[in-house]
Amino acid sequence: MKAKGVTLKNLSKIYPGKKGNKDVHAVDDVSLDIEPGEFVTLLGPSGCGKTTTLRMIAGFEKPSEGDILLGGESIRHLTPDKRDTAMVFQTYALFPNLNVYDNISYGLKIKRLSSDEIRARVTEILKLTGLTGYENRHTNELSGGQQQRVALARALVMEPGVLLFDEPLSNLDAKLRVQMRTEIRRIQKAVGITAIYVTHDQAEAMSMSDRIVILKDGKIAQAGTPKDVYYRPNSEFSANFIGTANILHGKVQKMNDDDTVQVLVEGILLDKVPASGKVYEIGSECAIVIRPEACSVRETGVFEAEVTLSTFMGSYQLYELELFGNKFTIHENNPKTKRIYEIGERAKIELDISDIHII
Ligand SMILES: Nc1ncnc2c1ncn2[C@@H]1O[C@H](COP(=O)(O)OP(=O)(O)O)[C@@H](O)[C@H]1O
Ligand SMILES: [Mg+2]
The missing domain is CATH 2.40.50.140 (Nucleic acid-binding proteins)
Structure with missing residues (x-):
């Protein structure tokens, strides 16, 4: 898998205000360099622009200004399917009428890979995500944690240059959430893939990330390693948002x-x-x-x-x-x-x- 670096260059998203309301600067001049294989978390309160940033990287949302580079090349004008990104959603978004194997292999079939190659890739990913033996189960016969693993497997099997996560653990209970943090981090490291992870949960951000980017009102408030932002917050906002201060x-x-x-x-x-x-x-x-x-x-x-x-x-x-x-x-x-x-x-x-x- 060829992990790619991601660069956000003065990225902005403005939603026009409706009925005389002011425009919403959902993302406001964000610049960021993410190394290949790095695990970067966008952390911030609800409404600070995390999802909008991620959706612009995936191509579901068009930037108002700025550019996005993947592996050094602009992807701004590419449709989502041409971007070499894969997204894991909070709601899993699995196909309910398909079993685990067919959910995971779906994208590879669309890409018209040979059935031998599909089987080999899916088998490897099932092993990696701890789903071996569950191939024939329907998704409604799985626990929340297992469904999240299928969603992760389905994204990983495409071997994207960058993996995007939007609050993927929010629907799980507290204990499972803590387990899945470690799981996702283990898998990300094993594959060596670049990951951009969105959460409002500072404990999640601290425990998983190489680097945390704290967002406030669409802007970067601070970026640094978990230790940096915890021990050396640059503002009262960052100090209060990470842990208790x-x-x-x-x-x-x-x-x-x-x-x-x-x-x-x-x-x-x-x-x-x-x-x-x-x-x-x-x-x-x-x-x-x-x-x-x-x-x-x-x-x-x-x-x-x-x-x-x-x-x-x-x-x-x-x-x-x-x-x-x-x-x-x-x-x-x-x-x-x-x-x-x-x-x-x-x-x-x-x-x-x-x-x-x-x-
Ligand atoms: N489609 C949209 N139209 C108008 N405003 C939007 C739209 N999507 C998001 N917003 C606004 O943009 C801001 C950032 O939203 P979002 O990126 O979803 O934040 P987060 O994921 O950090 O909670 C919020 O003020 C939100 O209301
Ligand atoms: Mg969001």
Whole structure:
């Protein structure tokens, strides 16, 4: 299978507003380079333009502006069937009157491959997707997870240059969803195919992707590896969208010589906050991001706050405290032998300054 790179060049989609309403900029000047074999996830809230982007790549939707390259060549003017892409939908879109084998082999028959070649390819894909033995089942005799595997097999068997997924796990129950994440990632790696995966579920994006592209209002808010976007969000939007973030506002007091800064937060001075190579103007406003697992509830610490929630979650104690009028969330890992603070108690918040990220 020859995985292809995908390039989006200043891609935009504007839907004209109906009955005097404003135009909808569903996708707004998106540029992105995806490497052959890369697994890239488009992540963002409902309505941010994920599906529209994917449908333009597949050819179901015409760009208003910009271009799409597949393997270095523009595919803008090609119809969907000529594009060397395959899409896996949330609704599976299987043929209900055909069995598993015929569903998977359908596209190959249209391409008029010999029946020997079809059998060889389908047999291999059945094995890869764990469907061997299910060839003769009708799709209504399959579980949701199995139907999703058939949809994936049907796309893979065409050996496309890029595989497109639009929220493929949304109709599965939580446990199966987690299993299928690993499954899809395993298969994608085994085949070495390029994948563009759309989801609004940040856990899905984190666990599957080489790279996450966070979309907001049709624009790229941030693109990076899961660790990049989690540890170094570039905006409060990204920080809040990926995992849970405590965000405090402050002012830069001083830049130290060792690539750290002093930040004043509500009259409390935090020194040695990592500057990560950036230069901050003295006196400028900044936001600091503290992840819930990067701090603790203790007798001593930088901030003092009242506990407003204390819940045993098994692997961690979930705390919420009221700090400077806002909710501050802490995950105290492995609470078994730790002192547990109850609602209404006052406690200190201990931070590891090196875990703080400045925006
Ligand atoms: N066919 C269409 N006509 C008009 N507006 C549309 C159409 N399809 C999508 N939109 C609008 O474009 C925006 C992006 O939609 P979509 O790409 O489906 O978002 P997502 O998949 O991220 O939820 C939304 O505001 C949506 O209402
Ligand atoms: Mg969508």
